[in-house]
Amino acid sequence: MGMAEKLVSVVCPWCSVGCRFYIVSVNGYPKKIEFDYENDIRNHGKLCPKGVAAFQYLRHPDRLKRPLKRVGERGEGKFVEISWEEAIKEIAKKLSEIREKYGPEALAFLGSERCSLEENYVLQKLARALGTNNLEYVCRLCQSTAVVGKGKVLGHPGLTNPFEDILKAKVIVIWGYNPAASNPVFFGQYVEKAIIDNNATLIVVDPRKTETAKYADIHLQPYPGTDLAVALAMLNVIITKELYDKDFVAERAEGLEKLATIVERYTPEWAEEVSGVPAELIRKAAITFATAGTAALLTNEGVNQHTNGTKTVMALTEMMVLCGYFGKEGVMSGAIPGAHNGMGAGLAGVEPDALPGKFPLHAEQHRKRIEEAWGFKIPEKPGITYVEMVDAILEGKIRALYVMGTNPAKSLPNLKKVEKALKNIEFLVVQDIFLTETAKYADIVLPAAAWFEKDATAISFERRIQRSFKAAEAPGEAKPDWEIIVMLAKELGLGKYFNYSSADDILREINRIVPPLAGATPERLKKNLKGCMIHCPDENTETPRLFVKGFLTPNGKA
Ligand code: SF4
Known part of the structure; x- marks a missing residue:
C-alpha cells in the first residue's frame, strides 16, 4: 500500500443489514474495497454483490457538481x-x-x-x-402498517434480538420477505447457518417461489393479500389445540379469551377457501411453530403493503406472544425495513x-x-x-x-x-x-x-x-x-x-x-466499529434484547 493510501471503514448503504467494509482511498479517490475480517462486525467480512460494487457510482459523470x-x-x-x-x-x-x-x-x-x-x-x-x-x-409509507401493528401489541416496532440469536432458533418463519435476494449477507450468515448448523426448520409464506423459499421445509403460498386469513387460522390452531405458553401468557399478556373468541371461526378449512393454502399445511405450520421452543418470525413488505397489513402484523405478533417467544435468546421478531x-x-x-x-x-x-x-x-x-x-x-x-x-x-x-x-x-x-x-x-x-x-x-x-467514515472527496x-x-x-x-x-x-x-441514544457518542462509535444496539442510555450500555422484563405498552403487557 502506497503512502497516500488509507483504509477507511464504512457502512454499506445499500440495505438495512449494516455490513461494514473498507474503502482503500488514495488522496481522496476511492480505489477499491477491502473486506474487514478482523473487527467483530455483523457481516464477518462478507459482502453481497451490492456491497462489493458499493462505491462505483461515486465517479459517475452525471453526479451533480455545482448548484x-x-x-x-x-x-x-x-x-x-x-x-x-x-x-x-x-x-x-x-x-x-x-x-x-x-x-x-x-x-x-x-x-x-x-x-x-x-x-x-x-x-x-x-x-x-x-x-x-x-x-x-x-x-414511513412502506413500514407504517408494521410500526402501528407491532406498536399496538408490543409498544415498540423494532427487531427484538441481535442477529446471532437466530442461530439458536429451532424454527424460522419468513413471511412476505425474501432475504436471500434482498438482504443476502443476513440470510447467508444467519438464516442459512441456522438451517445448516442448528437444523432449524424454515417456514416461508410467500405466493412466489422466491430464492428464500427454495430453502423452505414448509412453503405456504397464499393468494396475494390473503396472508391475514392464514395468520388467523394459525392462531386458531395454536389456541384450540392449547399449544400456547400458558405461564408466559398469564404473566405477560391479556385478552386471550377475546382473541380466542375472535379466531374461533377462522379454521384452517376457512383459510383454505380464502387463501388457497391447504388446511393441512396451515395446521402443520402452526404446530411446528408453536412447539419449537425457540422461533424467529420475520416479515417485510409482502405483509405490510396491503390494506389489511396492520391486522396481519398484529396477528403474527400475537402468535409470537402466545408462544412466549419474547425476551430470551434464540427468538426474534421483526419487520425488516429496506433502506439502510x-x-x-x-x-x-x-x-x-x-x-x-x-x-x-x-x-x-x-x-x-x-x-x-x-x-x-x-x-x-x-x-x-x-x-x-x-x-x-x-x-x-x-x-x-x-x-x-x-x-x-x-x-x-x-x-x-x-x-x-x-x-x-x-x-x-x-x-x-x-x-x-x-x-x-x-x-x-x-x-x-x-x-x-x-x-x-x-x-x-x-x-x-x-458510524461510517469519509472515504472519498465529493465531486466539484x-x-x-x-x-x-x-x-x-x-x-x-x-x-x-x-x-x-x-x-x-x-x-x-x-x-x-x-x-435512548445518549451513549452512542462519536467517541464510542469510532472506537467500537461494531457500534451498539439501541437503547444505549450511557456509554457502557446497550440493549441487545427487547422485552426481557415486560413489553413497552402502558401496562407492560401484550
Ligand atoms: S447485505 Fe449487501 S447490500 Fe446489504 S448491507 Fe450487506 S453488503 Fe450491503
Whole structure:
C-alpha cells in the first residue's frame, strides 16, 4: 500500500443489514474495497454483490457538481449553474417570503432514509425553527402498517434480538420477505447457518417461489393479500389445540379469551377457501411453530403493503406472544425495513407528529425539554403526512417544498398526481447527488455529497447504530447534506441554533436530546466499529434484547 493510501471503514448503504467494509482511498479517490475480517462486525467480512460494487457510482459523470437554477419549464430539466452563495440566498429569500405571506405551514420538508442520522436531525430542526412540523420521509409509507401493528401489541416496532440469536432458533418463519435476494449477507450468515448448523426448520409464506423459499421445509403460498386469513387460522390452531405458553401468557399478556373468541371461526378449512393454502399445511405450520421452543418470525413488505397489513402484523405478533417467544435468546421478531437508515431518520425526528427520539409531539414534558435545549419554541400543531402533502400542494396550501435526498416523483403512489403537484408548486428545492426525476422540477438544485463522502451515522434493522467514515472527496462543489442545511439556517438568521462544524457536533447534540441514544457518542462509535444496539442510555450500555422484563405498552403487557 502506497503512502497516500488509507483504509477507511464504512457502512454499506445499500440495505438495512449494516455490513461494514473498507474503502482503500488514495488522496481522496476511492480505489477499491477491502473486506474487514478482523473487527467483530455483523457481516464477518462478507459482502453481497451490492456491497462489493458499493462505491462505483461515486465517479459517475452525471453526479451533480455545482448548484443549479431552473431556466426551462418545470420538469424539462433545463438549468444553469450558479454559485453556492447565490443559491442559498435565493432559497432563504423565497422561503422567508412564503412564510411571511402564507404562514409557516405553507412550508414542507422531506428527509431521507438515505441520509445520515445527523442530516435528518438538522433538517427537522430547521423545519421546526421555521415554525412547521410538515416533515416526512418515505420509509414511513412502506413500514407504517408494521410500526402501528407491532406498536399496538408490543409498544415498540423494532427487531427484538441481535442477529446471532437466530442461530439458536429451532424454527424460522419468513413471511412476505425474501432475504436471500434482498438482504443476502443476513440470510447467508444467519438464516442459512441456522438451517445448516442448528437444523432449524424454515417456514416461508410467500405466493412466489422466491430464492428464500427454495430453502423452505414448509412453503405456504397464499393468494396475494390473503396472508391475514392464514395468520388467523394459525392462531386458531395454536389456541384450540392449547399449544400456547400458558405461564408466559398469564404473566405477560391479556385478552386471550377475546382473541380466542375472535379466531374461533377462522379454521384452517376457512383459510383454505380464502387463501388457497391447504388446511393441512396451515395446521402443520402452526404446530411446528408453536412447539419449537425457540422461533424467529420475520416479515417485510409482502405483509405490510396491503390494506389489511396492520391486522396481519398484529396477528403474527400475537402468535409470537402466545408462544412466549419474547425476551430470551434464540427468538426474534421483526419487520425488516429496506433502506439502510430508515430507523435513523425516524429517531432523528423527521415525522409530522413526533420529536427526535420518536417522542410524541403532544408529550409536553419532552417538547419542553427539547425546546429548552434548542432555545426556540417548537410548533405544537402536528404536520401533515406525505400523501396529504401532495393534496396540500395541489390545493395551494403548501407553497414551498424542500427535498433532501429523496425522489417522490419516482417513489410515491399515483405518480401523475405527484407530477402535477411538483409542476404547480410555487417553490421547490432539491438537494441530491444526481438530477433525479424530482430534481428536474426544482427551482434550485443543490449538489450533495454521497454516503462515502462524509462522516455519517446509520441505524441498521438490528437496531444497531454505527458510524461510517469519509472515504472519498465529493465531486466539484458538492457538500454533505448537513452542511447545506447549516448554510441555509445561517442565511435565514437562525445560525445561533445551528452552531455545528462537523457531524460529530450534531451527534453530540443528539446524545443530549435523545435519551435512548445518549451513549452512542462519536467517541464510542469510532472506537467500537461494531457500534451498539439501541437503547444505549450511557456509554457502557446497550440493549441487545427487547422485552426481557415486560413489553413497552402502558401496562407492560401484550
Ligand atoms: S447485505 Fe446489504 S448491507 Fe450487506 S453488503 Fe449487501 S447490500 Fe450491503
